[in-house]
Amino acid sequence: MKKILTTILLFSIVAFGQISKMQNYGIYNSSMPTDWKIFDQPSYSILYPATWELDKSGKMGTSFILFAALESGQDKFRENVNLLIQDLTGKNIDLDKYTEISEGQIKTMVTNSTLIESKRLRNNTTEYHKIIYTGDQGTFHLKFEQYYMVIDNKAYVLTFTCEQNKFVDYRENAEKILNSFKLKK
Secondary structure, three states, rough: HHHHHHHHHHHHHHHHHHHHHHOOOOOOOOOOOOOEEEOOOOOEEEEEEEEOOEOOOOOHHHOOEEOOOOOOOOOOOEEEEEEEEEEOOOOOOHHHHHHHHHHHHHHHHEEEEEEEEEEEEEEOEEEEEEEEEEEOOOOOEEEEEEEEEEEOOOEEEEEEEHHHHHHHHHHHHHHHHHHOOOOOO
């Protein structure tokens, strides 16, 4: 019994510590699960489910990739969220221009692309543009949800990528991840 109480107490302290840290960064709200992790960097932070894998290797020019677990042995695609940061110094590109360029690239560079949604949003501190589109990559029929932010001559592109037929299953958690992203000043 004492061992069980110690385990419960230890878990409560760890969970409370995570919640306190999330509150300190301004990224916690009561709808956020308490078993999530924080990836905290000097210029940004983001929350993600403890069951997802964090890859900081820089593959494909990303700052990070968060991978969901494969659902079975037959599953061939890992749903993911990634961040790309582009230096726009000297290019005179604001969020409107960045969005226009990106939409054009989706149409010309993504096989069988269809733009589903494109709208400007604002959270408490940052204006961003949200785009949802579908397209094919090899044998995969994918759906993408992207958030574009242009701040201090840098473009931040957060992307959730999912198989089209699984989008509904992953969307709630993916949007919690995307919406937890916070730039530090």
